[in-house]
Amino acid sequence: MLFHFLSFLLLLFFIFTFPSLSLSLNQEGLYLLQLKSSLSDPDSALSSWNPRHPTPCNWRGVSCDAATASVTSLDLSNANLAGPFPSFLCRLQNLSYISFYFNNINSTIPDISTCRNLVHLDLSQNLLTGELPHTLADLLNLKYLDLTGNNISGDFPASFGRFQKLEVLSLVYNLLDGTIPAFLGNISTLKMLNLSYNPFSPGRIPPELGNLTNLEILWLTECNLVGEIPDSLGKLKKLADLDLALNHLVGNIPSSLTELVSVVQIELYNNSLTGELPRGFSNLTNLRLLDVSMNRLTGKIPDELTRLPLESLNLYSNNLEGTLPPSIADSPALYELRIFQNRLTGELPQNLGKNSPLRWFDVSSNQFTGPIPTSLCEKGKLEEMLMIYNSFSGQIPSSLANCRSLNRIRLGYNKLSGEIPTGFWGLPHVYLLELVNNSFSGPIGKSIANAANLSLLIISRNEFNGFLPEELGLVNNLAKLSASDNKFNGALPKSIVNLDGLGILDLHGNELEGELPNGIDSLKKLNELNLANNKFSGKIPDGIGSLSVLNYLDLSDNQLTGRIPLTLQSLKLNQLNLSNNLLSGELPPLFDKDMYKNSFLGNPGLCGNYSGSCGGKDEDKLKGYVWLLRSIFILAGLVFVVGVVWFYLKYRNYQKAKAIDKSKWTLMSFHKLGFSEYEILDCLDEDNVIGRGSSGKVYKVVLSSGEAVAVKKLWGGLKKGCDSVDLEKGHAESQVQDDGFQAEVETLGKIRHKNIVKLWCSCTTRDCKLLVYEYMPNGSLGDLLHSCKSGSLGWPTRYKIIVDAAEGLSYLHHDCVPPIVHRDVKSNNILLDGDFGARVADFGVAKVVDAAGKVAKSMSVIAGSCGYIAPEYAYTLRVNEKSDIYSFGVVILELVTGRLPIDPEFGEKDLVKWVCTTLNQKGVDYVLDSKLNPCFKEEMCKVLNIGLLCTSPLPINRPSMRRVVKLLQEAGAENQLKAAKKDGKLTPYYYEDGSDQGSVA
Template sequence: MLSTAAIHKHAAKLLLLLVVAFVLPQVNNATTAATTAAASEPQILLSFKASISDPLGHLGDWQLPQNGSSSFEHCSWSGVSCDSISRSVTGLDLQSRNLSGALDSTVCNLPGLASLSLSDNNFTQLFPVGLYSCKNLVFLDLSYNNFFGPLPDNISSLRSLEYLDLECNAFTGPMPDDIGNLSQLQYFNVWECLLTTISPALGKLSRLTNLTLSYNPFTTPLPPELRHLKSLQSLKCGGCQLTGSIPDWLGELKNLDFLELTWNSLSGIIPSSIMHLPKLTSLELYSNKLTGPIPSEVEFLVSLTDLDLNSNFLNGSIPDTLAKIPNLGLLHLWNNSLTGEIPQGLASLSKLYDLSLFGNQLTGIIPAELGLHTSLEIFDVSTNLLTGAVPSGLCTGGRLQKLIFFNNSLSGGIPSAYEDCESLVRVRMYHNKLSGALPSGMWGLPRMTILEIYDNSFQGSVPPQLGHATNLQTLRIHNNKLTGTVPTDIDKLQVLDEFTAYGNKLSGTIPDNLCKCSSMSKLLLGSNQLEGEIPSNIGDLSSLAILDLSNNHLSGSIPPSIVKMVSLNSLDLSRNNFSGDIPPVLTRMRLKDFLLFNVSYNDFSGVLPQALDVPMFNSSFIGNPKLCVGAPWSLRRSMNCQADSSRLRKQPGMMAWIAGSVLASAAAASALCSYYLYKRCHQPSKTRDGCKEEPWTMTPFQKLTFTMDDVMRSLDEENVIGSGGAGKVYKATLKSNNEYSHLAIKKLWSCDKAEIRNDYGFNTEVNILGRIRHFNIVRLLCCCSNGETNLLVYEYVPNGSLGDVLHHPSTKISGVLDWPARYRIALGAAQGLSYLHHDCAPAILHRDIKSNNILLSDEYDALLADFGIAKLVGSNSSTEFSMSVLAGSHGYIAPEYAHRMKVNEKSDVYSFGVVLLELVTGKKPVGSPEFGDNGVDIVTWACNSIQSKQGVDAVIDPRLSPASCRQRDLLLVLKIALRCTNALASSRPSMRDVVQMLLDAHPGSNPPKM
């Protein structure tokens, strides 16, 4: 009989045998199975590749080996990740490969697949339910594709999913409640889809740490069930179009680290409850309709680093308690209605790097210690009511990039401390009351791209240090009291695009070196005391579009090299002492395509070249008594012809008789016309159609320097500069105290029985333009009416419309509108439209934004015009109107307007986005040959082209040369255009936000991600 020990020993042997006999074969079988599965995975991958489209060959290395090498070579294929031991495929990262086709369950035959990223491709289909077979899938990224339709009700079939990213697709309808059964889900992102409701089932996702609901047309408040997500760390809902107020129960989410509820329609006050979230580091509530003050309890957000409340209707003062948040680094309170002073305590925030308070009604001084205890990078308090001095310590930390405080009433000089602030990129301090000399070193800061000090009272000269600012692109110093000469070192500014110095007291000559700034598109030196001749090498400025040297003491002749300025479209040499002949070389410059050509009030002599002796240049040569012109129209203009003209010398008697007859006839016609106008203006009569003609009445909206008779005398067919469906437009030239001014008079069609009730927008234009004032909106000076005919008198805008300049077949676009000029126009138009939407009470919908209704001033500032179909938004009415008649222009009309006859401010935003696309592409909204014959418009064409093989390059205007077009900045504007033309109105930005995005896209910004 065996002992107990022997039995135990025997049992141990038996167990070992069992292990050998049964367990080891199982291990071998498992290893063999894994090896077999891994060996078959290349075929699965190739089958998946065959089911999709790869037009650019990004999966070209997915090929079976031809030389008998390892069967695991597929682990080195692009985008494929394998387990290091089993060599089984665990992940596919196929983002940004231009793939398309229909996804099925093929890829789910990879048993170890845990991660699948198909982001940024061109898949167009319903949600791929075939992926439900991927039972081990933990990570799924389908963002930035064209998936559409509803999210499926049984999405929880992906039971292992922890990460789900569906951003930027076209999923529609409600969010399914089944989403709450993805019990492992930690990250869920549906940014910029088309979902209409937020499922309360989200409250069941207890593991969720990041929830992004941004840019969807959700029209309901946040569901209260979200309060159960006690472990929620991040909540984003930007652009969801959430309504109502911010719920108090958000304060219960004590673990919340990030809270974003931006781009919605949230109203009411900011609840104090969310000011008691101890872990919150970022609070973003911008672009809503929030009112009331900023809660003083903000001090209890002890972990806060970013506070962004911009673009709301917040009022009251900035709370002093902000100074108690130790880690606050970013403070954005811009575009609100905040009043009071900037709290002194902000100067003690040692982590503060971005302080943006612009677009409020702040008063008082800028705290003197601001910047002394921190490293500010961005300081922007522009467009407020601030007074006092510029503090000296804003650049103490040596990191200040943006020093912006324009449109205030700051006074005094600029502290010398800024001479050493080499980090500065943008310096914008225009429209203040600053004086003294700008510190000499500040002119030459090496990284500076923008220096704008215009409309102040700065004195002193422009020092040679300017030559050190080799990155300077925009130099605007006009309307100051600067003296001295233009520095010769200016030729070192090889990327200088714009130099405006008019309205100063600059003297001396124009240096030859200035003509070495070959990138310059605008040079405005008018109204100074410059003398000498135009440099003979002026033609080297081949990129120059606008040249203004008027009102100086320049002399000599026009240099022949001017013909080399192939981009020039605006030339003003008036009111100088130029002499000699008008050079025939000017006739080679296609002056008829110029937006402005003026050499009046000089001392030119000789015979005007015949090609220039045409009516379109009537006012271009006046004030040159020695200049002989030979055409009869010139005599009618009473120009003194004293030179030796061969035509006049052949038959002096006959010519004298003709001249006398012409002058006599002109005098008689003038007398008759004056009498007729007097009778029309002062005596009621009846027209041949029986419409009673009442006496003329004039209603002024500005201080006027002209009379009703001046207006009537200008209604001559020779003065017609345009005609349209509503009437004719006349250009009036008036003289007062030897100064000439110009008006544009719109004469609306007279009374007609068939159209007796049609005033052609007269009342609308009067009601709107008569009461608003903005730099980027055309000025209505007065209106005149006699019961039959209505006149609208505007300030004359010399450069026509953007549509004419951009699309006219004879326009040389590369010279007329380079990218900086187009950007300037885009920003100006956006600022004008933002004023209508956000700063007028009641708000104004333009309803006919298009390039032909954006006029261009003498400095290419954009002016919105034609308010004939504009609509006032009453304070007590809905901001959306149901229209019975579709108004607007083909190619610019928003989808919801065309389909549902609904119009609101987002309809204007869409139209403006089309204008941005015009500026980027150079194409008309409809009818361009590239669009084909299928009724495709510029929006559809641009979207399709960007997704083609050529990508973004396919849409950029090829006439924008690399020298004048900074492509990185252009891409930023293209992205803004695409956002503005989003088919979903609620996903479009407001014009207030468009303005800020355009400001951020100023030439010199960082490149965008497309």
């Protein structure tokens, strides 16, 4: 009744406001004006909707029947509209098409069963919640139903088996948590069924789906499916696309799938399927893509596969054996062939690529032998050539020197030999050239000057010889040069100092000689310098000490002379080795310690406490005594000055403490306390300060019971009892601090969760405010992750932290009533206890979300921290849980990459854009934190993908926090440690130096 009354008032409004116009606009136009008034339209997408025309047929998104001028279609896609779904649209009797694709419709789906003529309903990419309404099946004419990318939860209503004309049902990326019901097999008219990426309960594929004989597309990707693939799917004769990937399916691939005579692509990757590939693929004359990778298949690759018009064949990460069928080279359309990590043997067909436009070719981690086919790039399309960990022999074909499309080459760990063809060094698009652990010989060609995109040059453990060419200095993008254990000779090219992006220079184990270049201080990004086991002479350049990011320096086993530069003491080195040279003089004081005693062995001319005495003259000894006495006097003076300052500060704090009237403090507790406010107040002195921030100081207070608590003392007070601030700023900031204090108390005071920091109590006077929290011994995640202590955060610890923090945020978003938006999620607001358990903290800008999904107060300023703020928040000030999810995604990227959210190295980019760009240009290995053990790479990649999903530019594409927790838990459960060894080496997918691990990247 209320709704009809409001509609009547709206009609009256238009009649009295536009008396002449309202008489001309028809009834359907008035209904659409009512729709306009019920939705938020920040982009004025509906500006053309006005009552100046007799019908709405010329309005944006509105289409009418030419004969009757009745509205038949409403398409408001991508209009940035917000608000509830307008169910009164069903009053438009002839409306058959509705699309609100990619908006912010944020209600549950109402009962629209009165839309009798509706044929097409597209509400994808919105913010819809609640369960699927059972009345949708009452739309007898409905053929198209797309609810992709919402937050719809619950199970399928039983009425869904009664659709009479439905052809398309798409519910991708929602929160459906039941199982896929058998009654969907009753919708005999279905042509497309897409239920991918929902957190269904574990369940089998209903055999009844085999009754959908009109089905053309069946997508059940990542639906938590278990059990075997039912034979009944073979009855789907019209099926063109079958995707059952990323599930837990077991058993053999049923032979009935070879009866899908219309199928174009089959994707079964990342399951636990076993047995051999079924015979009968020759029946599938339309098959273009077959991906059964990452299963446990065995046996040989059927020769009949090669007689199909395949464009993409992915069989990697199985246990296939035998040889590659020679006839695969006859496939005319094959552009992708990935068969790595199997047990395949024999030689590759020598005409491979001659008849097909190969682009991606990966046969790594098999047991192939023989030469590299000369025709791999016959069609000029080859981009990736990955052949590591095999036993290929012979030379690199000269034809590949003309393959200008190549961008990634990995030929390491084979038995290849001979000189590299002219021109191969200078391929213009290659960013990774890896030839490690072969028997290649000859020099690096001067054509390398043309390798404009080369970033990683890894040619260690070969028999390369000759001079390093000066043209190396022209490879401006070079970030890593690893050419160790070869036979290079001559001097280091002077032009190498021009490589200002070089991060790793490893030339150890060669026959290089001459002096080190003086301009080496221009290599500002150099992180590792290893020139050991060569014949370098002369002095160590002082400029090395100015390389601020250098942490690995090895110049051992050379013929270097002179003193060790004092400037080296300014470096923060994890590894220093200058042993077995001809260095002399006294050790710099910082290095004259026990921890460095093995860094200078084999230099008889060096002297110091740990290197022996220089055996000096009497004058030198006298100078030493004078220096010692002078140091004693200076130290005594410093002690006296420090003592006076300390006494003054203690006396001032004592005077302040006496001035506080403890009787005026008000204590508000949120848990049972074992201390009083007076015990807290007595410990608030400068000796106990453990942190300072924009909002105040933080003290560590050890109670009489031995327990420690953290006390935040807010800035902003202008009277005694609190630290004073600048008088001109104090009044302006006081209101902000009051709001932050109130938000902190109201939020944390009612929260009880193991991953939310515990607020014990608050203490207030008129002029001062204190918050007492549980104490976190390991401080904040941000401080620990981006400090020299980050080595203590191995991947298992980082994974535990991110799961804990996700569960805390999930509690705020989904279990608090009403929900809470944190608004300042960042690594510095995630605190760590003694066991590295994570707690979400700092709720000073948190906001409560009302029933309509909006914060209780409108935002007039942006809250949050640079690098963490969601893009839509920055320009619309609209805040909801999706803003927190974006910030949390940045924290995930911090943990996986080890990098700050904003870094000068990124230029104008932030961490999110840097990760996306680097992934596209250089691969995943340039993104992952090099300090992390590469055996966790698969799990790190999955968590990285979750972080990228959370930081999607479009809020609708970000998963809910409940979904994020589930994804993180699955990433940890599905990826066990992969540190098994093979023949005394790490498994093929992990390099000894951690670089560019794995073809799967």
